[in-house]
Amino acid sequence: xxxxxxxxxxxxxxxxxxxxxxxxxxxxxxxxxxxxxxxxxxxxxxxxxxxxxxxxxxxxxxxxxxxxxxxxxxxxxxxxxxxxxxxxxxxxxxxxxxxxxxxxxxxxxxxxxxxxxxxxxxxxxxxxxxxxxxxxxxxxxxxxxxxxxxxxxxxxxxxxxxxxxxxxxxxxxxxxxxxxxxxxxxxxxxxxxxxxxxxxxxxxxxxxxxxxxxxxxxxxxxxxxxxxxxxxxxxxxxxxxxxxxxxxxxxxxxxxxxxxxxxxxxxxxxx
Amino acid sequence: xxxxxxxxxxxxxxxxxxxxxxxxxxxxxxxxxxxxxxxxxxxxxxxxxxxxxxxxxxxxxxxxxxxxxxxxxxxxxxxxxxxxxxxxxxxxxxxxxxxxxxxxxxxxxxxxxxxxxxxxxxxxxxxxxxxxxxxxxxxxxxxxxxxxxxxxxxxxxxxxxxxxxxxxxxxxxxxxxxxxxxxxxxxxxxxxxxxxxxxxxxxxxxxxxxxxxxxxxxxxxxxxxxxxxxxxxxxxxxxxxxxxxxxxxxxxxxxxxxxxxxxxxxxxxxxxxxxxxxxxxxxxxxxxxxxxxxxxxxxxxxxx
Numbered sequence: 001x002x003x004x005x006x007x008x009x010x011x012x013x014x015x016x017x018x019x020x021x022x023x024x025x026x027x028x029x030x031x032x033x034x035x036x037x038x039x040x041x042x043x044x045x046x047x048x049x050x051x052x053x054x055x056x057x058x059x060x061x062x063x064x065x066x067x068x069x070x071x072x073x074x075x076x077x078x079x080x081x082x083x084x085x086x087x088x089x090x091x092x093x094x095x096x097x098x099x100x101x102x103x104x105x106x107x108x109x110x111x112x113x114x115x116x117x118x119x120x121x122x123x124x125x126x127x128x129x130x131x132x133x134x135x136x137x138x139x140x141x142x143x144x145x146x147x148x149x150x151x152x153x154x155x156x157x158x159x160x161x162x163x164x165x166x167x168x169x170x171x172x173x174x175x176x177x178x179x180x181x182x183x184x185x186x187x188x189x190x191x192x193x194x195x196x197x198x199x200x201x202x203x204x205x206x207x208x209x210x211x212x213x214x215x216x217x218x219x220x221x222x223x224x225x226x227x228x229x230x231x232x233x234x235x236x237x238x239x240x241x242x243x244x245x246x247x248x249x250x251x252x253x254x255x256x257x258x259x260x261x262x263x264x265x266x267x268x269x270x271x
Numbered sequence: 272x273x274x275x276x277x278x279x280x281x282x283x284x285x286x287x288x289x290x291x292x293x294x295x296x297x298x299x300x301x302x303x304x305x306x307x308x309x310x311x312x313x314x315x316x317x318x319x320x321x322x323x324x325x326x327x328x329x330x331x332x333x334x335x336x337x338x339x340x341x342x343x344x345x346x347x348x349x350x351x352x353x354x355x356x357x358x359x360x361x362x363x364x365x366x367x368x369x370x371x372x373x374x375x376x377x378x379x380x381x382x383x384x385x386x387x388x389x390x391x392x393x394x395x396x397x398x399x400x401x402x403x404x405x406x407x408x409x410x411x412x413x414x415x416x417x418x419x420x421x422x423x424x425x426x427x428x429x430x431x432x433x434x435x436x437x438x439x440x441x442x443x444x445x446x447x448x449x450x451x452x453x454x455x456x457x458x459x460x461x462x463x464x465x466x467x468x469x470x471x472x473x474x475x476x477x478x479x480x481x482x483x484x485x486x487x488x489x490x491x492x493x494x495x496x497x498x499x500x501x502x503x504x505x506x507x508x509x510x511x512x513x514x515x516x517x518x519x520x521x522x523x524x525x526x527x528x529x530x531x532x533x534x535x536x537x538x539x540x541x542x543x544x545x546x547x548x549x550x551x552x553x554x555x556x557x558x559x560x561x562x563x564x565x566x567x568x569x570x571x572x573x574x575x
Binding site: 027093108113120251 | 281282283285286288289290292293294296297298299300301303304307374377378380381382384385386393396397399400402403404405406407408410411412413414415417419421451454455458483504505508509511512513514515519529532533536537542545546549552553556560563564567568
């Protein structure tokens with residue numbers, strides 16, 4: 001009787017399958033058609049790398065991709081540092097002054113419409129007369145993505161067993177030392193996941209980058225967006241496929257790093 | 272001995288850098304939005320009349336306060352374009368959040384019912400599309416929905432329709448795009464609460480003679496309400512200000528407020544009106560934002 005309730009019903013299986021097909025089918029179609037020999041995006045003309053060759057001759061697109069990669073790597077690294085510090089402060093620092101404001105400022109950007117974040121940062125940059133380009137976009141992306149890093153790391157810190165830290169301190173470690181020796185290895189996977197999330201969010205962002213960049217410093221999504229507005233082109237399928245491939249590589253590498261470091265962390269813990 | 276008290280001081284020091292960063296790049300910029308929403312539009316670079324010029328001293332500051340104007344806000348309420356944009360944004364956000372809940376709940380429920388060792392795999396499968404670019408996923412749908420796109424070709428080949436159907440630039444395409452893009456945001460919080468739920472509660476309901484539907488409606492659903500709340504807010508708030516999806520998939524005859532803001536800013540170069548639009552949008556979203564903040568804080572900190 002009890003098992004009947006818990007078992008996977010046919011309804012469960014159907015909704016799971018349909019849901020996953022819905023999530024993946026458009027992406028699969030996009031990737032397959034990037035290898036299409038035909039110029040018509042929807043008529044299959046055999047496999048070909050033609051659009052990738054054309055893409056590599058499109059210097060504006062290459063430049064935008066390079067800009068996006070630099071912004072994503074820089075902003076993700078700063079955001080990981082700041083976001084991790086914020087997570088430590090929120091989960092280990094009890095009730096300091098302005099804590100409510102602090103957590104509010106960190107959670108709000110997660111859902112704040114991007115047009116508001118983008119506009120407000122642009123007005124700041126204009127007011128302080130900052131030259132708009134690489135650094136303004138990087139700062140804007142850091143502001144957004146550090147909040148995601150903070151949430152990812154904070155939820156990991158919250159789920160850790162505090163008695164580990166207490167044991168280290170009972171054995172004579174100072175609190176910072178206990179944190180670095182015991183807690184840090186345990187949260188490395190979350191920090192890596194945070195960096196990865198920050199990197200892909202930055203690589204993905206159109207709206208905030210459009211507001212905060214200057215002339216001649218278009219990011220990849222800005223280029224793609226202006227092309228997409230003109231219609232579907234096989235080159236766009238090709239660049240989108242490359243971005244998807246890059247993100248897949250980042251996810252795989254990062255999860256391997258996280259796995260290795262967490263194994264190391266566990267084996268170091270008993271020492 | 273309390274570990275927490277010892278930890279407090281170094282942990283507080285850790286707050287300094289991110290705190291300053293967020294004040295400088297998140298809080299202060301809102302001040303500028305507010306300030307510029309109150310200033311006059313001029314054709315210049317930057318295109319607004321300065322409100323405060325601190326170098327000019329106190330008397331100039333007093334004069335500047337006198338020059339503050341609510342004209343931009345008056346424009347917002349007097350011109351139908353803006354009122355209709357806000358209304359459309361709220362309607363679209365409400366309708367698509369309802370659709371997301373209806374579609375996302377069965378998927379999350381199915382995930383929570385999977386054997387334990389399959390659950391991380393299913394979660395990974397739901398998260399991965401979220402990692403691929405937003406813009407790319409919308410573009411993928413344009414591929415399918417365009418006039419000679421895959422959907423029309425399939426429908427024509429199956430003789431479901433005799434003429435290609437116009438899918439792009441319609442509200443249906445926009446709703447499809449929104450549901451597609453936000454689905455992981457709805458599924459994950461729902462799954463998190465459903466997976467934590469004690470199976471014994473449902474078993475008890477069934478043992479006491481409730482039908483599977485009654486078990487769901489009287490036991491499972493009420494217990495999953497925190498997840499429902501989180502999922503709804505996580506989708507509703509950003510959808511209200513959504514720009515990319517309606518811009519690429521919906522028709523141009525009625526605009527959502529994110530598009531109106533974009534248009535004022537990039538096309539009309541009217542920064543003060545764009546700022547006023549942002550201020551009102553923020554005011555509209557303040558209540559859901561506060562509720563979301565509370566939920567998020569409780570969820571992250573109840574594990575402590």
